[in-house]
Structures are given as C-alpha cells and as structure tokens.
Amino acid sequence: MKKLYWIAVLAIVSLVFTGCFNYKYVKVTRTMMKAQQEVEKEEYDRAIERLSKLKEDYPEFGRWPDLMLADAYQKKGDYAKAEAILKGIERDEGLSFEAYLKKGGLYLAQNKEAEAERVFETVREKGAIQTEEAIARIYEEQKQYEEALAIYTRLKEEHPDHFLAHTDLGNVYRKMGQAVKAIGSYQEALNLNPKNVEALLWLGGLYFITGQEEKTRATVTKVPAIPEGKEYTRLVKTMLKYLDSSSYKKSRSSDVAREELSAGKLNEAAEIYQKTLLAIPADSRLHFNLGAIYLLKGMDKEAVREFKKVKDGDEAGFAKVIVKEVLDR
16 A cells, blocks of 8 residues: 555656646747747847746746847847857857857858858858758848758759758749749749648738739638648638629729739839828829739838828728738738
C-alpha cells in the first residue's frame, strides 16, 4: 500500500509541475504574440516594455524573448541596444542559427553590408537550402530586393523542383512591381504544388489588378477548397462579388492606368494614380486601385491608408474586407 501511495504522490506532483510549466508556456507565448503585434504596428516602446517584463518574470525561457527584444530595438532604430542584446546571447550561450540571422539583419539595417555578409557566410557553412532562404528573406525584409532576387534565382536553378524557391522569387518580383515576372514565378510554383495557398492568393491578386478577370476567378476559387485556405473564404467571396459588380466594370473601362496595368507595370500605374489623385483627391476608385497596388508590393501601411479613403461604391465594402482579412492579420 505504501508503494502505491508514493506512486500516487509522485504522479500528482508530476501533473502539478507539468501543469505549471504548460501554464507558463501558454502565458509566455501569448505575451510574445502580443509583443509581435505591437512591433508590426510600430508600437515599439510598448513591445519593449512587455518583453522586458517577460524576461524578468520568466528568465528560464532564455533567448526567444531576447531575440524579439533585439528585433524591437532594431526596428525602433536603437541599434546599440539591439547589438548589446545579441552580444549578451553570444557571450552566454553562443549564437544560434536565428541569432546569427538577426545579427546579419541588424548590420543590414545600418547599411553595413560587408559585416552582414561575413555573418551570413558563417551561417552558410550549414549548407542547407533553408539557410539560403532565410538569408534572402533578411535582404527582402530590408527591401534590398536585388540581393534577395540573386539568392532566390540561384536556389531555383540549383533546386528546380523546390516550389518554395519559385514562390519566393514571385514574392520579390511582386514587391518590385514586376507583375509579369511575378505571375510567371507563381505559375511555376503551382505547377510543382497546386495546393500552394500563398502562390494562389498572390497570383489571383496580380490577375485582378492587371484586369485578367477570368484568370482571377479560376485562381482564387481554388483557395477555400484547400484546408489551409479556408480562412480566406470571406475574402474570396467578396472578390468574386466585386468582379460581378457594375463598379468593377466601370472602373476597368475608365481606368487612367489601364494600359500600364495590362502590361504589368505596377510602379508606373501607381505613379499615375498618385498624380491623378492630386486633381481629384476624393475618387474612391483611384484610392482603391492604388491601395491594391501597395498591398501587392508589400507596402501594408500605405495600403491601409488608401483603403480607408475608399468611401463609395462596391469598392468600399471590398476595401474593408481586405483590411480586416489580410492586413489586420
């Protein structure tokens, strides 16, 4: 009986300990998610305060809050504090893969390309394709698209069956405003993996902005049928409804940048909308189209600004859904 008693006691203690740890883990995860949202909203001081308190309350969780804190300081422009945190990690634990990438990104943010490249060379010694992708994304995040493009192009050539390399290439071309090349890359990615939700969504968006209505429909309707794409059901339904509206037909027929969009020249089209809005600043269709281009180019803040100026017509409802279903996420 005594043996059974002590087994029961140990089991209870184990459950309590596990429960406490799980509670801590959930709380820490939620706190870090809130901090990440604050960083994305450029509320850096709030994120820094939240993460600093998290470190004090739960020091056992180590480098992850530190890495997020360094990221917040970097994006705030306080490079010295970000570097001090990374040096502390390196001194106490040695730099992890993630910390090396963060250090390289910190150098890039300060336009210290040579130092960044030395850090990335250290990471490259691992030799994995994921390493190269991660480095390219650092360049992409810093809007150094030519450098990211060079890496993704090499990865595509070395690993032609790796669908993510084609998707990443499409993302960079899209952000550079080169719609035709982006469309080609997304099509190649989907040939390799037809259930690539990311490629389907962006390809649909590019077809939409370039006026290819039937291709837009054929592409976006595939998204909700994929388990990972179900969360975009409302967005897809709203887009299809807008394509059927009179506002869309009128917008396409009278679009001041129709020729540029048909040629896939997003940057040139954006310039035309900007100039036209100086003369007619209350035109909802112009604001909507400019917001759509900003969204495709990864300029989320500018996209939200334009979409919030859309007050009239079917564009207004569509703009609200885009902000809620895409940008607010």
